[in-house]
Amino acid sequence: MHLHLLKAVSIFLLILLFLSSICTMRDSYAQPTSFVPSVNDNNLEVKPVITGLDGPTSISFLGSNDMLMLEKATGIVHRIINGQLIAEPLLRLNVLKFEESGMVGVETVKNDNGRVYVYLYYTAAQGGDENLTQKKNIGNRLYRYELIDNKLVNPKLLLSLPKGSGFHNGGAIKLGPDGNLYIPVGDLSPGVGKSPNGTLAQNNQTGSRPNLSGGILRMTQDGRPVGGIIGNSFPESLYFAYGIRNSFGIDFDPITGNMWDTENGPTFGDEINLVRPGFNSGWNQVQGIWEPDFGKGWIRGPQFNNSKELVDFNGTGKYSSPEFTWQDTVGPTAITFLTTPKLGTQYENDIFVGDIKYGRIYHFELNKNRTALQLNGSLSDRVANSSMELTPVIFGQGFNGISDLEVGPDGFLYVVAYSYVCSPAVGHVKPQGAIYKITPKTDLSKISNDVSILVGTDYKSKIIGNIASNAPLKDLSVATKGENGRTLLMENETRWSAPLQLNATYIEGSFRMTPDKNEKGKDYHAGLVWQEGNNKTYYAFVRPGEIVLSDSTGQISCAILVGANEESWNKITVLNSGENIHVYYNDTLRMTVPREFNGTDISLVGIRSNNTKAEFDPIKVGQFPQNLSRYLLPEVALTVNENSSISIKTRQGS
Ligand SMILES: [Ca+2]
Ligand SMILES: [Ca+2]
Ligand SMILES: [Ca+2]
Numbered sequence: 001m002h003l004h005l006l007k008a009v010s011i012f013l014l015i016l017l018f019l020s021s022i023c024t025m026r027d028s029y030a031q032p033t034s035f036v037p038s039v040n041d042n043n044l045e046v047k048p049v050i051t052g053l054d055g056p057t058s059i060s061f062l063g064s065n066d067m068l069m070l071e072k073a074t075g076i077v078h079r080i081i082n083g084q085l086i087a088e089p090l091l092r093l094n095v096l097k098f099e100e101s102g103m104v105g106v107e108t109v110k111n112d113n114g115r116v117y118v119y120l121y122y123t124a125a126q127g128g129d130e131n132l133t134q135k136k137n138i139g140n141r142l143y144r145y146e147l148i149d150n151k152l153v154n155p156k157l158l159l160s161l162p163k164g165s166g167f168h169n170g171g172a173i174k175l176g177p178d179g180n181l182y183i184p185v186g187d188l189s190p191g192v193g194k195s196p197n198g199t200l201a202q203n204n205q206t207g208s209r210p211n212l213s214g215g216i217l218r219m220t221q222d223g224r225p226v227g228g229i230i231g232n233s234f235p236e237s238l239y240f241a242y243g244i245r246n247s248f249g250i251d252f253d254p255i256t257g258n259m260w261d262t263e264n265g266p267t268f269g270d271e272i273n274l275v276r277p278g279f280n281s282g283w284n285q286v287q288g289i290w291e292p293d294f295g296k297g298w299i300r301g302p303q304f305n306n307s308k309e310l311v312d313f314n315g316t317g318k319y320s321s322p323e324f325t326w327q328d329t330v331g332p333t334a335i336t337f338l339t340t341p342k343l344g345t346q347y348e349n350d351i352f353v354g355d356i357k358y359g360r361i362y363h364f365e366l367n368k369n370r371t372a373l374q375l376n377g378s379l380s381d382r383v384a385n386s387s388m389e390l391t392p393v394i395f396g397q398g399f400n401g402i403s404d405l406e407v408g409p410d411g412f413l414y415v416v417a418y419s420y421v422c423s424p425a426v427g428h429v430k431p432q433g434a435i436y437k438i439t440p441k442t443d444l445s446k447i448s449n450d451v452s453i454l455v456g457t458d459y460k461s462k463i464i465g466n467i468a469s470n471a472p473l474k475d476l477s478v479a480t481k482g483e484n485g486r487t488l489l490m491e492n493e494t495r496w497s498a499p500l501q502l503n504a505t506y507i508e509g510s511f512r513m514t515p516d517k518n519e520k521g522k523d524y525h526a527g528l529v530w531q532e533g534n535n536k537t538y539y540a541f542v543r544p545g546e547i548v549l550s551d552s553t554g555q556i557s558c559a560i561l562v563g564a565n566e567e568s569w570n571k572i573t574v575l576n577s578g579e580n581i582h583v584y585y586n587d588t589l590r591m592t593v594p595r596e597f598n599g600t601d602i603s604l605v606g607i608r609s610n611n612t613k614a615e616f617d618p619i620k621v622g623q624f625p626q627n628l629s630r631y632l633l634p635e636v637a638l639t640v641n642e643n644s645s646i647s648i649k650t651r652q653g654s
């Protein structure tokens, strides 16, 4: 009971740490970071597929631009086609909403006979769970459904797990190259077995028989055992691997067929493992490369060096230490092999891993025979002992909690960001999950003041002009009261461009904010303002750490910018797509808000700088410092010609 309590406390502390990391990013892995999704490769960019989702945990592709998506707490299976939810959810189930529970895993299998099977793994709640309590928890279930006419029908129960604690459910189902299903299941701790001792599958020599927890299970597509590895009778017959504390991801090497997984440690020792048949990951005798010190509260004990303590199921189970260990936890979730060269041949068939805590994507090369990761320098010991050591393997960041990664049928990498929290201190808490895709960058056309390009069939290839080289690079003083020294500095890449749509105009400005000498620490902001033909005025403000979108009556949306500071270069972009307003920050989508459609061109763009608090009094056109708006965005004329080309003229250039 004592240990049970310690476990509960440590979980609570972990949750606190996770929540606080959302807001402050202060801990042992803290690095300059933000919730602006980005990748560390100048040839690639991150594009939103869909935003505003309610806790997306998992996706599975049905086809090109066509995927299923699970929402953790609503119990809903959505279908997303071309970046839009179809109107009717495919299914809604009674799920336990508590902590890690809910809709957690989905896999889609297209059968030879044309059937589409959808496998769902979730924590069931008897009669629904409105109060986020444990009482309704009846355990995890794996069902196979059939997809017919946008409905999930003919449910067939394949797995029924004992009731757990609401944590460590697993569920990241994957279809293996052998046509069988593989399902990681955590130890369900501390609700099952004599915590922390657990069953034989938790490496407790005196424990009870396994109960489907703490392993990676293997079954045929209709739920039958494939052939026992650690035992031939149920439930041992389903175990492909065991000794697993908590896993949110598995995938298969497209070249060798080997399985790899990610595992979460308690307060230390997150792992990436090569998972061979009968693999024993060692929990709860070892996590990472260390013994847990249960007496002191699940903290890191001495280095593990006695595999005799482990359960080996008569020699059929084999322990191996992780191929990679994070000493301090990041909460690794999805793992995927990038099976295509679409992001560049250097990434083809490499491993990508997401994490929930920092929203990072890690990239790992494999060694020549693909049995280990290719790690150099301070990582050659296969352990990230500090945040600095992680730098070479960080591929992307700013995704605000990654719950899933998938390679789409188009060969690009899709990233599911679980949630989004904006300025909780001032009450703008907005859970907002999103799906992004990582693609090669859109080609910029040649730099010119007059650009004319044919309209392609894909009107979303939107960059058609760039006046970077001709825009004067100048520091502009902003008229403010007194000797305050505030300046707005133009970035030499300031440019404007337009998507190939008549009614959409894309504006982009860059500036750097420097604080008032006299008013340091006071709230101030600078941003873009634009007005449309119906005199509706919108404002996008960047303040230190935050971007805010408002119309003339009030705030519409906000986004936090962790890591942004007064001295940093800030750039905001506004895309008026006709139906939505998208606000970008450093080239990346931050917000989408609905708007009433009004297909007129931009009539004014300018910079506004003000030291008012968070209030957005409308400004009239004439109140803008004319020199600023002229420099930032010269007057633009867009003309769609009869031959489907678009001509762009700027006053500056003509
Ligand atoms: Ca998935
Ligand atoms: Ca392990
Ligand atoms: Ca590579």
Ligand SMILES: [Ca+2]
Binding pocket: 378, 379, 380, 381, 382, 383, 384, 385, 389
């Ligand atoms: Ca190291």
